[in-house]
Amino acid sequence: EIGKVRDSNSYSLSAQLKEIGIKYIKYGIAKDEKKILEEKIRAALSECDILLLSGGVSVGDYDFVKEILIGIGAELIFWRVNQKPGKPLVFLKYKDGFIFGLPGNPVSVMVCFEMYVRPLIKKIIGDDNLFRPSVRARADHDFKNKRGRTNFVRVMLEKKDNEYFFKSTGMQGSGILTSMAKADGIAVFPEDAGDIKKNSEIEVFCLKSR
Template sequence: MVTVAEAKRRITENTIALSTEVKTVQEASGYVLAKDVLATFSLPSFRQSSMDGYAVLHTDITNENISLPVVSESKAGGTSKLSLEPGTAIRIFTGAPVPAGATAVIMQERTSVENGVVMIKEFPVAENLNVRNVGQQIREGDIALSAASYLSAGAIGFLTGLNVQEVEVFRKPKIGILVTGDELVKTGEELGDGQVYESNSAMLVAALTKEGINDVEVFYAQDDLTSTINSLELLAIRNDVVIATGGVSVGDYDYVGKALESIEAETIFYKVRQKPGKPLLFAKTKGNHFYALPGNPASSLVCFYEYVLPALRLMSGRNDNFLPSFKLPISHAYSFNGERDEFLKASVSNAQVTSLEGQESFALRSFAVANALIYLPVTQQNVYAGDLVEVHLLPL
């Protein structure tokens, strides 16, 4: 059995980014850049106004309430060949080219206009006031986004504005999910005695979809060794990562561990000193990672967020792979006995964290409303209201 920290260390040490692929910028949201992207032109590529107002020569504004004749107009998408003569003003709009000779833009709200003459109600006026200069955002030849950058919505917009059409990114892993347990019934079918509806696969698919991993398939294996081996082998051929749910404990019908031995997967660790989720197994072959999660739904989801998701992010090229972690005061006292660290389903609000009712490993109702996990090591078995605890924010 390994500690929580040791389990995370071993996963990190045994995980590398996958191969790369080229995607259009529109398809690349949520991916990670594999190579630097250079700007092929400056942005802005011409001097732009950041306000609706009037373009002027800033040295013409020698006192408040200076009046200047309005001689022309510059609008967004219009010509950049206008020129401003000293002692005049040009009407201008946000995003429009700043005329040659103009050194500032006075915002409309600081002016008044009558009979083609604008009165400037601002003094003094700084040079380049409300002017976006050429290359102010980025200059031609500079690195627009560096390798390992996560392509957020803002990144996609930025690259599109630079006319970048394709990028090289790390591909995301293909995932095979193996469900074991003869007591499990698919949604919509009739329950028999001793049976329950299988929810882990839907839960894991939803978590993967949230992460932008959509190449996922689900297999079901009977509670026998041959079926489990065959399913693992087939999923391994078709995927980068295989996630088994159930069948990893020490019961007579738990075959995942034996099946992994049969396909010659190397076990990196088995069992973590934590509650819930003790019977977690991580194994690998030359081409695959295998994660065997506990069958109890809450245990399975805790293990996914704390161990599997960080590994999938590393495979996808991300460096910020673990859940965001910080310290918050706990709203109520909590204590536990034993020699295992605990993860508590929790809710963060109003700058504090509250552990929820229903911490049992089978209970998903509390997970349905949780937005965080509290991590309590065995050295922190007794906490009181107001004590600082480690909080891991869930990707909702």
């Protein structure tokens, strides 16, 4: 139906959790009402070691998540990260468990899972390989890049003459799911880097085995 916001985040998060063999419970969609949100959050925290919430963590009129979590006694570890995508990310500790308030945009959710949630889960289950394997790869073309924030760019990797090269999956907006669907890597453009020139060497985390 035109004008409706479709839930894609629960499906992408489910797939990412399944990949690492984690049991999960889906609590569904909660209305943007404080009482309803708090009830769902309390119910989930009584059953889960890690709670993943999507949306409601920015600074809009209906972004109540951080306020509710702090109100029930969760300890704020950090809120908002100088990165793209996924700036409005909140992380808290609650008793013996942890809470991630993930952004609402689909690509932001998936990238934040890869760079923050996955490593924490790996740490908890005793896996020393916190992050996905990475390679040093050269840019196949120039990239525009804004200095002053870390940029996680969805890329396609190719090996040429024993060297890896990466190119963009296309438009990189945080709502463009094809940027992740086409990706087999996430290139990390450092905070202090400006535009990335062709043949520049960058770390790329591999989303698929190589």
